[in-house]
Amino acid sequence: xxxxxxxxxxxxxxxxxxxxxxxxxxxxxxxxxxxxxxxxxxxxxxxxxxxxxxxxxxxxxxxxxxxxxxxxxxxxxxxxxxxxxxxxxxxxxxxxxxxxxxxxxxxxxxxxxxxxxxxxxxxxxxxxxxxxxxxxxxxxxxxxxxxxxxxxxxxxxxxxxxxxxxxxxxxxxxxxxxxxxxxxxxxxxxxxxxxxxxxxxxxxxxxxxxxxxxxxxxxxxxxxxxxxxxxxxxxxxxxxxxxxxxxxxxxxxxxxxxxxxxxxxxxxxxxxxxxxxxxxxxxxxxxxxxxxxxxxxxxxxxxxxxxxxxxxxxxxxxxxxxxxxxxxxxxxxxxxxxxxxxxxxxxxxxxxxxxxxxxxxxxxxxxxxxxxxxxxxxxxxxxxxxxxxxxxxxxxxxxxxxxxxx
Numbered sequence: 001x002x003x004x005x006x007x008x009x010x011x012x013x014x015x016x017x018x019x020x021x022x023x024x025x026x027x028x029x030x031x032x033x034x035x036x037x038x039x040x041x042x043x044x045x046x047x048x049x050x051x052x053x054x055x056x057x058x059x060x061x062x063x064x065x066x067x068x069x070x071x072x073x074x075x076x077x078x079x080x081x082x083x084x085x086x087x088x089x090x091x092x093x094x095x096x097x098x099x100x101x102x103x104x105x106x107x108x109x110x111x112x113x114x115x116x117x118x119x120x121x122x123x124x125x126x127x128x129x130x131x132x133x134x135x136x137x138x139x140x141x142x143x144x145x146x147x148x149x150x151x152x153x154x155x156x157x158x159x160x161x162x163x164x165x166x167x168x169x170x171x172x173x174x175x176x177x178x179x180x181x182x183x184x185x186x187x188x189x190x191x192x193x194x195x196x197x198x199x200x201x202x203x204x205x206x207x208x209x210x211x212x213x214x215x216x217x218x219x220x221x222x223x224x225x226x227x228x229x230x231x232x233x234x235x236x237x238x239x240x241x242x243x244x245x246x247x248x249x250x251x252x253x254x255x256x257x258x259x260x261x262x263x264x265x266x267x268x269x270x271x272x273x274x275x276x277x278x279x280x281x282x283x284x285x286x287x288x289x290x291x292x293x294x295x296x297x298x299x300x301x302x303x304x305x306x307x308x309x310x311x312x313x314x315x316x317x318x319x320x321x322x323x324x325x326x327x328x329x330x331x332x333x334x335x336x337x338x339x340x341x342x343x344x345x346x347x348x349x350x351x352x353x354x355x356x357x358x359x360x361x362x363x364x365x366x367x368x369x370x371x372x373x374x375x376x377x378x379x380x381x382x383x384x385x386x387x388x389x390x391x392x393x394x395x396x397x398x399x400x401x402x403x404x405x406x
Contacts, residue, residue: 013039015158025101030147077118238318253395
């Protein structure tokens with residue numbers, strides 16, 4: 001590693017931005033440089049190498065039209081950015097960086113030697129498209145050029161002005177394009193994009209952008225943001241308790257439960273509403289807005305497309321979920337996993353690995369008040385659940401009952 005590369009990596013590690021980096025075809029040397037300088041843990045959340053076809057398909061969620069193109073690089077960078085949002089522990093700024101390349105190998109190539117690099121952050125996306133002079137270098141030489149460009153892209157995403165010499169020849173051209181996210185903070189746009197089943201720009205593929213939307217009591221909406229202080233948590237999702245539900249309608253039992261848990265744990269509580277349900281049609285915009293109006297009295301709501309707790313735990317690692325007895329029963333019964341006990345255990349293991357846990361409130365069912373003690377619990381997952389004492393909370397009311405009286 002030459003001195004200029006070393007100095008640039010030091011400056012990158014000193015910046016506050018965290019990154020998930022995905023490289024395919026080339027760029028491994030850039031990863032080695034980043035990891036080889038002390039302080040890498042301050043920059044690299046994760047490094048991914050989706051080299052094989054199926055690996056790339058799983059990373060993107062579909063097979064790209066071209067594996068080496070600016071469009072694929074941008075999609076890879078967006079996927080890396082979304083993953084960075086999940087992996088960060090608080091509200092550190094993050095960037096997704098991706099490189100897809102085809103360079104010299106042990107056999108002649110008919111096509112061009114080129115690389116496409118993209119960075120994606122909360123402000124926009126930048127792409128770097130470089131066509132290499134075929135035959136001018138061996139593979140290590142082309143790898144060096146691509147890796148230097150990756151470092152330059154990451155440095156610029158971190159606000160660092162430092163351009164490494166690429167060693168380019170006269171016939172090579174580097175095209176750089178920067179595009180800001182359009183209407184990123186528009187509440188209407190955020191809600192519509194979350195609700196959208198498909199996105200025209202993604203060629204009709206199912207794609208939820210953003211991952212979730214925080215809706216504040218004043219009506220402000222923010223994409224992929226952990227509710228800040230004031231009035232909510234200062235740190236990551238571990239500083240929050242989440243009360244999921246359909247809230248159709250919301251009632252005083254929901255609010256009382258949130259207040260009790262906040263007092264028990266000494267942390268703030270937010271509500272979560274999934275616009276997608278396992279066995280019901282997705283909610284429409286007018287219905288989502290109707291339910292949101294119920295929270296305009298001091299509560300924050302997180303809108304998601306995560307109908308299962310397995311998905312919720314992936315979005316909100318470390319959080320405490322507040323559930324009722326009936327939900328706890330469903331969580332630990334194979335019947336709700338297609339009758340497959342192994343699927344149930346795998347889901348609970350993922351929730352456990354995400355550092356999440358459940359606080360369970362008692363519920364009345366067929367005239368009997370049931371608590372966590374009445375749930376047949378797999379022993380290895382018992383620590384995931386904690387009961388809310390009946391003396392602290394009991395509300396013999398449900399949304400189902402309220403709907404039946406309308």
